[in-house]
Amino acid sequence: MAVTSEMCREIVGARWVGRRVAVAMSGGVDSSVAAVLLAKAGCEVVGITMKLWDHASVGGDNAKDGRCCTLESFADCRAVADQFGFPHYAIDFAARFEETVIGNFVSEYRAGRTPNPCAVCNIQIKWPALWEKASAFGCEAIATGHYAQVSVSGDGDVALLRGMDSTRDQSYFLWGVPHDYLARTIFPLGAMLKSDVRKIAAELGLPNAETPESRDICFIADGNLGRFMAERAQRDHVERTPGPIVDRSGQTVGKHDGIEYLTIGQRNGLGVALGRPQYVTGIDPDSGTVTIGDDADLYKRRCLLGNLNWINPPPTDAFPAGVQIRYRHEAARACVLPTSEGAEVEFETPQRAITRGQSAVIYDADRVIGGGTIDTITD
Amino acid sequence: MSQRIIYCDHNSTTRTDPRVADVMHQAAVEVFGNPSSGHRFGQQARALLDKSRSQIAAYIGAKPSEIILTGTGSESDNLAIFGSLYAPDATGRHLLTVATEHHAITHSADWAQRHGFEVTILPVDSRGHVDPDDFARALTPTTRLASVMLANNEVGTIHPIAQLATIARERGVLFHTDAVQAMGKIPVNVDDLKVDLLSLAAPQEAARVGAMAKDLRYRLAHQLDDIEFFGDPDNCLPNTVGVGFGGVDGESLAIALDLKCICVSTGSACMTGAAMPSHVLQAMGVSERYLRGSIRFSFGRENVPTDSAAIADTVIAEVQRLRKMSPVRV
Numbered sequence: 001m002a003v004t005s006e007m008c009r010e011i012v013g014a015r016w017v018g019r020r021v022a023v024a025m026s027g028g029v030d031s032s033v034a035a036v037l038l039a040k041a042g043c044e045v046v047g048i049t050m051k052l053w054d055h056a057s058v059g060g061d062n063a064k065d066g067r068c069c070t071l072e073s074f075a076d077c078r079a080v081a082d083q084f085g086f087p088h089y090a091i092d093f094a095a096r097f098e099e100t101v102i103g104n105f106v107s108e109y110r111a112g113r114t115p116n117p118c119a120v121c122n123i124q125i126k127w128p129a130l131w132e133k134a135s136a137f138g139c140e141a142i143a144t145g146h147y148a149q150v151s152v153s154g155d156g157d158v159a160l161l162r163g164m165d166s167t168r169d170q171s172y173f174l175w176g177v178p179h180d181y182l183a184r185t186i187f188p189l190g191a192m193l194k195s196d197v198r199k200i201a202a203e204l205g206l207p208n209a210e211t212p213e214s215r216d217i218c219f220i221a222d223g224n225l226g227r228f229m230a231e232r233a234q235r236d237h238v239e240r241t242p243g244p245i246v247d248r249s250g251q252t253v254g255k256h257d258g259i260e261y262l263t264i265g266q267r268n269g270l271g272v273a274l275g276r277p278q279y280v281t282g283i284d285p286d287s288g289t290v291t292i293g294d295d296a297d298l299y300k301r302r303c304l305l306g307n308l309n310w311i312n313p314p315p316t317d318a319f320p321a322g323v324q325i326r327y328r329h330e331a332a333r334a335c336v337l338p339t340s341e342g343a344e345v346e347f348e349t350p351q352r353a354i355t356r357g358q359s360a361v362i363y364d365a366d367r368v369i370g371g372g373t374i375d376t377i378t379d
Numbered sequence: 380m381s382q383r384i385i386y387c388d389h390n391s392t393t394r395t396d397p398r399v400a401d402v403m404h405q406a407a408v409e410v411f412g413n414p415s416s417g418h419r420f421g422q423q424a425r426a427l428l429d430k431s432r433s434q435i436a437a438y439i440g441a442k443p444s445e446i447i448l449t450g451t452g453s454e455s456d457n458l459a460i461f462g463s464l465y466a467p468d469a470t471g472r473h474l475l476t477v478a479t480e481h482h483a484i485t486h487s488a489d490w491a492q493r494h495g496f497e498v499t500i501l502p503v504d505s506r507g508h509v510d511p512d513d514f515a516r517a518l519t520p521t522t523r524l525a526s527v528m529l530a531n532n533e534v535g536t537i538h539p540i541a542q543l544a545t546i547a548r549e550r551g552v553l554f555h556t557d558a559v560q561a562m563g564k565i566p567v568n569v570d571d572l573k574v575d576l577l578s579l580a581a582p583q584e585a586a587r588v589g590a591m592a593k594d595l596r597y598r599l600a601h602q603l604d605d606i607e608f609f610g611d612p613d614n615c616l617p618n619t620v621g622v623g624f625g626g627v628d629g630e631s632l633a634i635a636l637d638l639k640c641i642c643v644s645t646g647s648a649c650m651t652g653a654a655m656p657s658h659v660l661q662a663m664g665v666s667e668r669y670l671r672g673s674i675r676f677s678f679g680r681e682n683v684p685t686d687s688a689a690i691a692d693t694v695i696a697e698v699q700r701l702r703k704m705s706p707v708r709v
Contacts, residue, residue, distance in 0.1 A: 133634075
């Protein structure tokens with residue numbers, strides 16, 4: 001696939017050509033390709049690598065884990081910047097990331113909820129904190145390697161859309177980015193397939209063309225949530241809170257090490273043998289009680305969302321929408337009623353493992369109307 | 380037309396003088412023998428090494444036999460510390476140094492402390508000076524080495540080394556000075572300084588840049604309010620201007636200047652982006668406001684007389700622009 005500047009200008013959009021744009025570069029293939037497409041389109045690219053955490057604060061095996069925020073990832077960013085002749089800076093956001101993203105992650109798990117740190121990072125760090133810096137040195141837009149699309153109509157109406165590659169779409173994590181930031185956001189990969197991104201990376205000779213996919217939670221590079229939460233508990237002098245595991249009828253069938261190690265729908269690691277698959281169906285943070293049940297017990301119809309962000313003003317009355325309740329979930333048809341505190345969601349058919357703390361994103365077809373955090377589950 | 384890049388970060392490093400590069404190239408490809416070999420190649424290398432050692436010695440008023448060649452200034456600092464503490468005849472286990480030293484000294488002192496040595500870190504005043512009376516009082520019968528830098532790399536403060544070294548000598552304590560940043564900018568003579576050990580690196584000839592630094596100071600001081608100059612204006616390296624801009628994020632300012640082809644340092648960033656506030660400015664008690672907005676300008680051989688005005692104009696415009704921006708403006 002030949003990467004021509006005409007093609008790049010089409011991808012990036014004519015209105016950004018010649019403008020100074022900050023590209024958030026992680027060292028991975030996606031954000032590297034995004035940066036190069038912008039540079040080839042004629043944008044004045046400023047590569048920014050956000051230092052979000054280090055191993056001293058998050059633990060894990062420094063030698064073998066982790067893809068972003070490592071010395072190698074910084075070197076990969078510098079190499080791409082050098083190869084395509086644009087400046088690159090590493091900026092330390094670690095204190096803010098610790099305070100907002102990691103702090104929220106830990107407290108949510110301790111409260112028996114299952115957080116989406118990527119959504120929080122986008123809300124707290126990738127847009128506001130990065131924009132604060134980028135605008136200070138004259139950037140007019142922020143670009144990232146997300147698989148999502150932004151379209152701005154002539155009258156300034158901003159739409160956030162799913163990425164074209166349905167297997168990579170990351171719009172789910174972007175529901176909290178305020179409207180005004182989206183108007184100054186470029187997602188060069190939004191209309192591309194991951195396979196094409198890899199082809200372009202190979203064509204351009206990028207050093208990281210072959211790098212594997214990044215993990216879901218960047219700061220738990222070994223993927224070991226239990227290890228991470230245990231270290232945080234020790235560090236914060238928080239005792240583990242073992243509690244009972246009960247079945248649907250309330251009868252105690254076992255015990256757990258602490259609610260912060262569990263999530264709704266979890267099947268393994270419960271240490272309970274009832275002769276049939278059992279799943280976590282409820283977590284009560286006040287009593288420390290964990291309820292388990294059959295797969296059928298996981299299906300619920302209604303939930304309440306808090307912490308809402310409407311990207312476009314919602315109808316005042318209940319309206320039909322597709323609602324996605326986790327990253328790997330196909331948006332399900334639902335009726336959404338905006339309220340003063342958030343929104344009520346009623347699905348047409350019960351959904352499996354609706355989980356407190358997860359993001360629920362409200363779509364009109366491929367367009368993100370808004371989103372929020374699941375606070376309460378009923379029925 | 381491509382814009383001229385103004386390099387004003389000579390305290391970080393400088394371009395190698397082409398005359399020096401020629402000699403180094405010649406030494407690498409022609410006089411490659413091991414100076415310890417007895418044959419003619421070795422003899423040729425030994426002669427060149429002796430010559431360079433003599434030149435270095437003459438430059439600082441020392442004897443050639445007193446010169447130990449190391450790879451870097453930091454290595455030289457490390458050798459001074461550990462060579463003194465671990466010398467076979469060393470008796471004392473106390474190390475005395477100052478809070479504003481280069482990391483090559485402060486990190487070595489940390490290491491020494493973790494390994495059983497007694498370490499005293501003297502504070503400095505707001506201009507970066509250590510009090511000679513404090514220094515004298517901190518010397519103990521077990522003090523093995525006192526180490527105080529000649530000139531500070533971040534703010535340029537020049538310490539009264541001869542005075543401090545004399546106090547140490549009267550008490551029978553070895554005295555080391557890190558003169559890496561001072562070389563080429565102010566006179567450095569080991570007899571005048573009365574030191575036992577001195578670290579230096581390839582000197583940066585920067586004699587004629589004093590006027591530029593003065594001019595930059597003048598322009599910034601007269602056209603911007605809410606700024607603070609760091610260090611001691613009466614005892615400062617002639618090329619160094621350390622300054623804090625109130626209400627400005629120094630890192631953003633440095634990047635904005637780089638994007639306008641002016642290369643300077645902040646007191647708080649490194650390659651991997653770990654922002655650590657300058658230990659020097661912290662030790663001097665610089666307020667958070669100016670610490671956050673700190674920039675170091677350091678002139679050198681690259682610079683031409685019009686640079687100070689060009690730098691000042693751009694810095695003033697950028698500072699005013701940044702101050703007008705609300706912290707979060709979309």
